[in-house]
Structures are given as C-alpha cells and as structure tokens.
Amino acid sequence: MDGNLLMMLQGKRQQEELAVLERVNEDTAQFGLMLTEDDARALMASRNESLARYQRVEFGRGILDKLIVAFCDSQYIEQDSYLETLEELQEIFYAFKHEAGEKLTDDELLAFMKEQFESVCFGSTEYLRDTCLERYAAKLRGGYEGHRRSQGRGEYEQLSEEMRWDNDLYMDVVKELFW
Amino acid sequence: MQVWEMEDLIPVVAKLADKYTSKDSSSVSYETARMLMEAVIYCIREWEEEGQSLPAAANAGAAVDWEPAYQHGYGKVLEKVRRAKGIYEELIADFEDYGCRNYKDTIVKGIPAFFVKYDPRFCPQDHILTLDYPAMCVSVTLCGADRILEYLQGIQIEAGFLRQFPRERVIRVLREILPEYRSLYLDNICAPVLMRAVECMIAGRSVLALELQEGDYRLIGEQFRGDDKDLMAEKIRRVIGVLADALPEDVPGGARPYLEGAAEDFAVRMGLALAANSSIARL
Numbered sequence: 410m411d412g413n414l415l416m417m418l419q420g421k422r423q424q425e426e427l428a429v430l431e432r433v434n435e436d437t438a439q440f441g442l443m444l445t446e447d448d449a450r451a452l453m454a455s456r457n458e459s460l461a462r463y464q465r466v467e468f469g470r471g472i473l474d475k476l477i478v479a480f481c482d483s484q485y486i487e488q489d490s491y492l493e494t495l496e497e498l499q500e501i502f503y504a505f506k507h508e509a510g511e512k513l514t515d516d517e518l519l520a521f522m523k524e525q526f527e528s529v530c531f532g533s534t535e536y537l538r539d540t541c542l543e544r545y546a547a548k549l550r551g552g553y554e555g556h557r558r559s560q561g562r563g564e565y566e567q568l569s570e571e572m573r574w575d576n577d578l579y580m581d582v583v584k585e586l587f588w
Numbered sequence: 589m590q591v592w593e594m595e596d597l598i599p600v601v602a603k604l605a606d607k608y609t610s611k612d613s614s615s616v617s618y619e620t621a622r623m624l625m626e627a628v629i630y631c632i633r634e635w636e637e638e639g640q641s642l643p644a645a646a647n648a649g650a651a652v653d654w655e656p657a658y659q660h661g662y663g664k665v666l667e668k669v670r671r672a673k674g675i676y677e678e679l680i681a682d683f684e685d686y687g688c689r690n691y692k693d694t695i696v697k698g699i700p701a702f703f704v705k706y707d708p709r710f711c712p713q714d715h716i717l718t719l720d721y722p723a724m725c726v727s728v729t730l731c732g733a734d735r736i737l738e739y740l741q742g743i744q745i746e747a748g749f750l751r752q753f754p755r756e757r758v759i760r761v762l763r764e765i766l767p768e769y770r771s772l773y774l775d776n777i778c779a780p781v782l783m784r785a786v787e788c789m790i791a792g793r794s795v796l797a798l799e800l801q802e803g804d805y806r807l808i809g810e811q812f813r814g815d816d817k818d819l820m821a822e823k824i825r826r827v828i829g830v831l832a833d834a835l836p837e838d839v840p841g842g843a844r845p846y847l848e849g850a851a852e853d854f855a856v857r858m859g860l861a862l863a864a865n866s867s868i869a870r871l
Contacts, residue, residue: 466621468602472614506615514612 426453426471433474437481441488444477448492455496456503463507472502472515479519485532497534498522501542508546517561521545525565529573544568592632592654600628600658608710623711630713630732631661638664665708668733673703675740679747686750686758687770688777694721695743702736724776725849745846746778748839753781757798782847783854786827795831809862821855 430449437443444452452473460467476499480486486494505518513521525541526532545568549556556564604624605616616624635657676699685692698717705716713732723742730738750758761784762769762777784798790811791804812820825848832844 460615464618465615466618467615468598468605468621469614475614503615506613507617511613511617511620514609515614516612 422467422471423453426473429470429474430477433477437477440481442481442486442491443488444492444495451492452495452499456499459500459503463503465503465506473499475515475519476502479523480526483523483527483532485526494534497538498526501534501538504538505542505546508542509549512549513556513561517556520561521556521564524562529565529569541565541568544570591636592652594625594629596652597625597628597632597654597658600654601625603655604628604710626713627710628658631658631665634661634664634668636661662708662712665712665733668737669703669706669708672733672737672740675737675744676703679740679744682751683747684751684755686755686762686777688762688773689771690774691721691777694719699736699740706733706736708733720774722776724779724782725846741840741842742846744840745843746776748843749835749847750778750781751839752835753785753796753798757796761798779850779853782828782831782850783857785831786824786854789827789831805862805865809865812858812862817852817855817859820858821852824854824858825851 427446427449430444430452431446434443456471456473473495477495480495480498501522502518505522506513509518522537522542526534526537530536530541545564548568601621601624604627605621608620608624609616632654638660680696683695685695694717698719702715702717706712707714715732715735717736719735719739723739724746726738726742727735758777758781761781762773765780766773781798784800785795787793787800787804787808788795788798790808791800792807793800793804812823815823828848828851829844832847835843
C-alpha cells in the first residue's frame with residue numbers, strides 16, 4: 410500500500426508544486442537565486458527519492474517552498490550551487506525527520522537547520538548532517554523537550570562538543586603580534 | 589459492494605493527516621500514513637454498512653468528495669462507542685465473575701482501558717485490547733469499535749443467561765471442568781453452563797440444578813443416535829431456542845440467535861462426549 414500511495418500522491422501534486430515553485434522564484438530573485446522548470450522537476454524528483462528512502466509521505470504542499478524561503482537569504486548559497494544545495498538540504502530535512510521520529514515540527518527543524526548552516530557549519534551541509542543534526546536527533550530521541558520552548562533556535566550551544574573560542578590562545582596570539 | 593478506490597480517499601486522508609500533525613509537519617511516516625488510510629477506510633465502511641447511497645457525482649463518473657461519507661461513518665463509530673459504553677455500564681452494575689480471574693480481569697480491568705485509550709479519529713480500527721476472555725459467539729474478524737460493541741453485546745447476553753442459575757450451581761459446573769478454574773480457566777464460562785442446561789433438558793432433569801446423573805448420558809446419546817453433525821446441531825439449536833425463550837425480559841434482545849450460534853460447536857462436542865460417555869460440558 411505504501412508504494413502505491415506514494416505514486417498516487419506524486420502524480421496528483423506535480424503540476425501544483427511547479428506553480429508554487431515558480432511563485433517562490435519571485436521571492437528569491439532579490440537574492441540572485443532562481444530555479445528553472447528543469448531545476449524544479451529535478452528538485453521534486455530528488456525529494457521523491459528522499460521520501461521513499463526515509464519512508465515518508467507528503468500529503469499537502471510539501472516542504473520545498475518553505476525550505477527555499479528559509480534558506481534563500483543564506484550567505485553561503487549561490488546560484489551556481491543553488492540546486493545542488495537545495496537537494497542536499499531537503500535530503501537532510503527528511504533524514505532528520507526520520508531519525509528524530511516526528512518529535513520536531515517543520516518550522517522548528519528548519520529554524521535549527523538554518524541557524525547552524527549559517528553559524529557553526531559555515532555553509533557545510535556535510536557538517537550540518539553528520540554533526541549538528543546527528544547530535545540533535547540523539548538528544549531528542551533521549552526525551553529532550555526544550556525545542557518546544559525555543560522553537561529550534563539557540564539549541565546548539567548545549568550540544569556542541571568543540572571549543573570554538575579559546576580565550577587563552579587568542580590572548581597568546583595577540584601578545585605575540587603586538588607586544 | 590465497494591464503490592471507491594483507495595486513490596479516491598487520498599484527499600480525505602490528507603485532511604486527516606493535517607489534523608494528526610496539527611499542520612506542524614508536511615510529511616508523515618509510512619506507518620502513520622497507513623494508520624490514517626485505514627482509519628478513513630474504516631469510517632467509509634461504516635458508512636457503507638448503513639447502505640447509504642452513492643454521492644450523485646459517482647454515478648455520473650465524476651470525481652467524488654468522500655469527506656461527507658467519511659464524516660458520516662466517523663459519527664457512526666462515535667455512536668457505537670457510546671452504545672458500547674452504555675452496555676458496559678449496565679453490565680458492570682451487577683457484574684458477577686463467579687470467581688473466574690480471567691473473566692474478571694478482562695471485563696473489570698480491560699474494558700475501561702478501551703474507553704480511555706480508543707482513538708476514533710486517527711485509529712478507529714484498533715480496539716487496543718486483546719480480549720483475553722473469549723465471548724461465546726462473536727466474530728474475531730471485526731476490529732475497532734465494532735469488535736468491542738459486538739463483544740460487549742455478547743457478554744451482556746451471556747451474563748443475563750448465567751444470572752438465571754444459582755451462583756453455586758454455575759461454580760459447580762466450572763469446578764467439574766477444572767477444580768482450579770478460578771485462576772487457571774481461560775475459556776468462556778457461559779458455554780459449559782449452556783451445554784449442561786441443554787443436556788439437563790434433554791435428559792429431563794431440572795435445568796436450574798445443572799446436574800446430571802450417571803445414566804443420563806445413555807439417555808442423551810439415544811436422542812442423537814445415528815444423527816449426522818448437522819442434524820445434531822439442529823436438535824441442539826431447538827433446545828437452546830426453548831431455553832432462550834424462557835429467559836426473562838431483562839435479558840437483552842437478540843439472546844436467542846446469539847445463544848443458538850453455539851449449536852454447531854456443541855454438536856461437534858456432543859459427538860465426542862457421546863463416544864466417551866461423558867458430559868459435553870466437560871470437553
């Protein structure tokens with residue numbers, strides 16, 4: 410039943426989604442980002458693969474337009490790698506939904522992803538997937554509920570295991586340079 | 589006849605998925621999608637069960653909005669839960685377990701959990717309970733509210749039937765089957781009492797006493813000599829009918845067909861019991 414249901418849904422939604430993505434293009438144009446119709450189709454095809462891989466079903470308008478709007482002002486996304494980055498981000502989105510077991514809403518997850526992508530990840534989807542989201546998923550599976558309050562914002566501080574700013578080292582370097 | 593395809597129900601499932609996620613998640617797992625699809629199908633079948641007519645558009649071959657049919661079926665599910673609760677309240681008011689632990693645990697502890705945990709909106713097909721105590725003649729193919737309603741209707745009839753006999757007589761029949769019946773007897777308790785009542789009637793003994801004498805088995809055997817299973821079942825059904833007709837009015841309607849439903853099983857047991865020169869209630 411699952412495979413059939415997915416096929417039925419995909420067939421029904423394609424035209425509708427193309428129209429939505431075309432409208433989203435108008436919003437992203439100000440950031441120099443555009444998707445062609447072929448790009449949009451490729452994005453939907455890879456979305457369908459991700460949904461099947463993570464055994465999920467989308468009934469409504471899906472997450473693509475929200476994902477695009479959330480990330481379109483990123484300092485790390487450029488037109489040359491726009492499609493590729495979106496494909497990776499949506500793959501990460503569904504992977505995390507699968508890993509976290511429905512514990513996070515779409516908006517909370519997007520807020521968390523965007524915040525880390527812009528800060529600790531410096532635009533690396535690999536770091537976002539393998540480090541930030543893996544740690545966050547483990548914490549959520551362990552029963553963490555703090556995201557309800559934070560809406561997915563400012564969550565990574567407590568998960569980070571790396572020292573990102575070593576004050577002593579900084580002072581040593583400053584002394585070496587200016588003293 | 590099923591007049592819809594699964595594809596027709598997707599818009600209804602999509603709306604239900606929105607409710608399930610409170611519109612906070614655009615996707616659900618296969619497992620959740622399957623549960624929601626089954627929930628919609630369950631309600632549509634409730635609607636079909638009432639023999640409702642097809643939406644007009646379906647006859648014209650056009651796309652049909654199945655939402656009203658689903659909502660109607662959902663209302664029926666709620667109505668069945670309310671009916672089940674009414675029956676349970678009547679049943680539990682003067683509930684007698686005859687010391688049988690399995691019976692008591694299922695009815696007193698199990699059934700209330702159904703009313704607390706049953707989810708008619710998102711999972712009406714799951715009746716949650718394993719119903720460890722078996723009712724005498726209910727379908728095990730039903731599920732959800734249908735299963736619980738039919739189960740409670742059956743148990744209520746059985747309890748009404750058992751109430752007609754002195755408590756110690758019922759206990760005596762159960763002890764004959766298994767001396768430690770209180771903790772170890774896992775089968776239905778009405779069936780052996782009904783079987784014994786049938787035997788007493790055939791042997792011309794007092795039905796209320798539920799007691800047979802040694803020579804009675806030969807007498808009962810003579811009544812069925814040379815009969816095939818179907819004829820035995822028919823004779824037993826007639827005796828059960830007489831017993832059911834003698835039940836007072838406070839035993840719920842439908843008692844006769846319900847109790848008669850045990851006749852075929854009794855006929856098989858009767859054949860075995862006669863071969864062993866024993867009471868069928870002991871088999």
